[in-house]
Amino acid sequence: MTDDISGPDAADMIYRTAVALILLSLAPYLYAQEWSQEPAAFRKVPFGANEAAVRMQLSTSECFPGNEAGERFCNGDGSQAIGDVATSETYLLKRDAFTAVHIKFDSDDYEYLRDVFIQRYGDPHDKVTATAKTLAGITLQNETLKWRGQNAVVTLSHYSEKVTTGIAIVGTREWYDSFSGAEQEKKRKAARSF
Secondary structure: OOOOOOOHHHHHHHHHHHHHHHHHOOOOOOOOOOOOOOOOEEOOEEOOOOHHHHHHHOOEEEEEEOOOOOEEEEEEOOOOEEOOEEEEEEEEEEOOEEEEEEEEEEHHHHHHHHHHHHHHHOOOOEEEEEEEEOOOOOEEEEEEEEEEOOOEEEEEEOOOOOOOEEEEEEEEHHHHHHHHHHHHHHHHHHHHOO
């Protein structure tokens, strides 16, 4: 028997699952690599900036509390782009400090963004290609590029929760490590629950 999940809750669950899978796929990195192009900011807003600075400098439309204590999300106002590619950006703050950005884009623009990210961040530290199957039975190859340094983590994936969108994440290593640890703990608890 399968449960039928639909509507906004299903989309949110799929999105969070896609983000978690991308982030957890970085787990094999037990050490930080030397990375001369490691970001300390996104769009010139330094990681650690407060919500007021994020809202003023990154053209946000709304901010709202996240699921974790001290967590807030601010949505971009829809004017964001990387080069010629329109993006949908969500900025994450933990305890009033800018820690990460989730960037969604049309998956048809992946190759362009892959080239831009490589120019910006250098050659990826890892490349993973996973086979995915859509509900319609179409098999796709989802390429994910990864960079990890002393202070930052960047991922770029061809597909996210839908085959029509891709996702990138640029954030602090501290945020990534805490997110990754929390997801692992949830899995341990789930494994003990039955």
